[in-house]
Amino acid sequence: MSAITIERVAKTYAGSAAPSVDDLSLTVEQGDFLCLLGPSGCGKSTTLRMIAGLEMPTEGRITIGDAVVDDAARGIHTAAERRGLGFVFQSYALWPHLTVRQNVEFGLTIQKVSARERRERVDHALETLAIAPYADRFPAALSGGQQQRVAIARTLAARPSVMLLDEPLSNLDARLRLEMRAEFQRIHRETGTTMVFVTHDQWEAMTLATRIVVMNEGRVQQVGSPLDVYQDPANRFVAEFMGSPPLNVIERGETGSSARVLDANPAAASAGLRPEALRFGAGAAGPLEFPVTIEALLPTGGSWIVEASDGARRLFGTTTSLPAVREGERTTCSVSPSDALFFSDDGSRIAESLITA
Template sequence: MPKIVLEHVSKRFQKFTAVEDLNMVIEDREFIILLGPSGCGKTTTLRMIAGLETPTEGRITIGDTVVFDSEKQINLSPSKRDIGFLFQNYALWPHMTVHQNIAFGLENLKWPKPQIEARVKEMLQMLKIEEFDKRYPSELSGGQQQRVAIARTLAPRPKVLFMDEPLSNLDAKLRLEMRIELKRLHTDTDSTFVYVTHDQLEAMTLSSRICLIKNGILQQFDPPMETYSNPANLFVADFVGNPSMNFIPAKLVSADGAKATVEFFGRRFAFEAARPIGEIGAEAVVGVRPEFVRLEEGEGQAKIYGTLPAGMETTVKLDVDGFILTSVKFGNVDYKLNSDMNFSIEGDGIILFDKQTGKNVGRGRVTPL
C-alpha cells in the first residue's frame, strides 16, 4: 500500500528557494493537509510528489517505487506514478463533454468500453451530476465543475489523490458542503489524500495530519488537535486557530525544571509545565488561546474594548493596560463598551514561548503569585 516518503527534498528556482530540505512520511490512507500562507511552497511540494515539478535535490518514494532520486537520476513521469490530481481551477477540458472528461482517463488505461460506461455512470451518480452528462464545462456552475473534476480524478481509482486548493473557488456555503463530501470520499475510496490549502479551518476539519510550511521550511507535522493545542512555535500558534491565540509579552524571572516564574500584565505568575521547560532567554511570550481567558471571575482587571457576538459564541476583546486580550464566551453576551471586567487565565493549555527563537518551550498552567 502506498506510503509516501520525502527525503531531503529541496526545490530552488533561479534565485529563491521554494522548498528547503523537506522530510516527511505520509502513511497509507492518511488525509494529509499541506498548510501555509500563500507562496510558502506547499503547492510546489504537492506538484513535486505528483511529478509535475522536478525537485532540485532529494528523494521521493511512493509505495515501493522510488519516483524521484536526484542522485540516481530517477524521475518517473506523473503518468507512471499511479496518482490522481485535482487542480485548483479544475482544468476541465473545455472541448469535451462531462462524460468525455470523465471517460478520458479510463480510455487511456484501455478499459473495455462497457466497463468505462459503467464506471462513468457510477461516478456521475456518486457525485450527483447525472443530468449534466452531455454538457460542456462552460455550461456548468463552479460547484458542478468541481464535482466533474472530482469524478474525473476518482474514476481510474487512484491509490493516491493530490488536491490543490480544490475548494478555494467555491462560495462559502458550497465549500462547507464539499468539505463533508471530501471527507466521506476519503473513507469511501480507501485512498491516501494529500491536500493543499491556506485555509486553517479546512485543515483542522478535514485532515488526519497537518503539515505546516513557512517559506519552504516544514514547521510542524502533527494531527490537527496537536497542532492546535501544542503548536511548535509562534508561527504555527498564530496561523492555526480563529480567533488567534493571545501572545502576551512576558519577562522570565526564573526557570527550574518544569517550573518557572514569569511576569506579565504587571505581576508575577507561576508557570507549571507537564515536562521540563526547554531552553529559554529572559524575554518570553505567553500564548493563551481565547477559550482559556475566563470572564467575570479572577483577579485580572480590564476594560471591555469590544464584543463580536456570532450567535453560538461571542468574541470579547479586553483592554488590559493597552494590551488587547481576546476571549471567547459561549452563547450570546453583550457588554457595554469601556465597562470594567474581571478575568482569569485558566486551563493547562497555556504555552510558553522563547521570544528570541519563537519556539514552544513548555505547555502547562499559570497561576498568579
Template structure:
C-alpha cells in the same frame, strides 16, 4: 553461528514495516540561489488525508507538484506505494502518467470540447480501458459525486460546484490509491466550499484513498484532514492533527498564523512570570523555561470572564460582538504600575453572557491551557 547467518535470521524474523502510501525524504528545490523547498520529510500512511497549509509562497503547491511529477526535485527522493518515483541523486524521474495518481486542480481543468462523460473517461482512455468498461466506470464515478446521468452534458452548462465535482470524478475514475488536490475549492463561495469539503472528505475516506490536499483555508484543512502540515519559508514547521495544532502550536509564528490568539512577551519580575506590558502575573509553565524572557500564547480557550474583583486581573471591555451562540469580548488590561506600556494589552475572550463596552470585568486564566515559547522571538 556466523555473523552472516545471524543477520539472515534476524532479517527473516523481523516483520517488514508497511510501506507508506507517499514518502518524501530530504526533499529540496532550488532555482539558482533561491531555495523554494528546504529538506522536506513527510510520510503518509495508506488512507490518510494530509493537508498542506500556509501563506502564499511557502512552497505547498511546489511540494504537491513534485509528488505529482510536474516538477523535479534538486535533492531528495519521492516514493509512492513504496516505489521510488523521483531521486535527485540518481536522476530517476517517473512521469506523472506512470505514478498511478489522480489530481484535482483549482481551475477544474475540464476540456470544453468534451462532454462530461468524455472528460471523466479520459484517464481510462489513456490506459487503454475498453469502451464498455469505461462507460460503466464513468457512470459509477459520476454517481459518487452526485452527478448521475450527466454524461452527455457540456461543462459550460454546469455551475462551478458541479464542474469541480466532475474534476473529482475524473480524478477517482481510474481508482488510484493517491489523489492530489491543489486548492480545489478556492474558486467557490464559502457556503458551497463548506458543503463540498465535507462531502469530499467523506468520499475520500469511503473509497479508502490517500490524499495530499493543498489549501490556504484553515477551516477547510481542519475539517478535512487527519493531519495538517504548516509550511513557512519552504519548510514544514509543524505537522500534527488539527486538535494538536490548536492545543500545542510549535512556535509563536504557528500560533499567530492559526489565529489562536495573541502571543505576548513575558518577563520574570519579583520572582514571578508576568506580562511585560500588563499588570498580570502568570502561573509558571509546567516545564521550566531558561532565561528571563519568554513568549506566552493567551488563547481564547485559556481565558474566561469573571465578575470585577473575582479574577486574577481586571480590565475594561472595549467591544462585545454577538456571534450567534456566544459573545466575543475584547478586554483591555491595565498596564503595569511601574512602566509605560507601548500599547495597551487587549485579550479576546468568549463569553455566553452579554457585557457592554466600558464595563469593568475580571479575567481568569486556565494555566494548563497557556502555551509558552522559550526565548524572546515573540511577535508582540
C-alpha cells in the same frame, strides 16, 4: 507499506537564493487524508507538485509505494503520467466542448481502457459525486460546485493510488466550500483513497485532515492530528497560525495588566492565550487574572467575540454563551495556567506554567 515517502527533499528554483522547499522529510500512510497547511509561499504547493512529478527535486528522494520516482543524486525522475496519481487543480481544467460524461471519461480514453469498463467507471464516479443527472450537460451549464465535482469524478474514475488536491475549494463561495468539505470527507471514508490536500485555510485542514503538516518558509514546522496541532503547537509560528481569532501574544517587557501572565514562567520570552481560554466577568476568578476594559462584544451567530483592553494591548476572547459583561465595563479577565502557551526567544515551546491551577 507507506503510500509516499519523502526523504531530505529540497527544491531551489533558478535565480532564487533561498530554497522553496528545504530538507523536507515526510511519510504519507495508506488511507491518510494529509493536509499541507501554511501561508502563501511556504512551499506546500511545490511539495505537492514534486510528489505529482510536475517539478523535479533539487535534492532528496521521493518513493511512491515501493517505487523510487525521484532521486536527485542518481538522476531518477519518473514522469507524472507514469506515477499512478490523480491530481485536482485549483482551476477545474474541464474541457468546455465536452459533456460532463466526456470530461470524466477523457483520461480513461487516453489510457485505452475498454469501452465497457470506461462506462462502468464513469457511471460509478458520476453516482458517487451525485452528478449523474448532469452527464449530458456542458461545463458552462454547471455551477462552480458542480464543476468541482466533475473534476473530482474525473480523477476518481482513473482509480489513482493517491489523490493530490491543490487548493481545490478556493474558488468556491463559503456555502459551497462547506458542502465540498463534507463531500471530500464522504469520498475519503467510502473509497479509502489516500489524499494529500494543499490549503492555506486552517479550518479546511482542521475539518478534513487525519494529519496536518504545517509549513513555513519551505520547512515543516509540525506534523500531527488536527487537535494535536491546535492544542499542543510545536512553536510560536504554529500557535499563531492556527486559530481564529488568532492567539493573544504577550511579550516579555511589555506593559499592561496581562503581562503578569508571564510571571507564571519567568524563563519565557512570550506567552500565548487562546481566545476560548479567556474568561471575563466577576465570576470568572482564576489563578491568573488581571483587570481589563471591555471594548466590544461582537456576535458571530452561534458565538460571541469579546474584545478587551488591558491598558497596553487588545485581547480577544470567544464564548458560546451570551457574555455577562457590557461594552465599556471594567472587569476581570482570568485564565488557567494550563491554558497558557510559553515560548523562548527563538519561538520554540518551553516548559509549562510554574503556577498550578
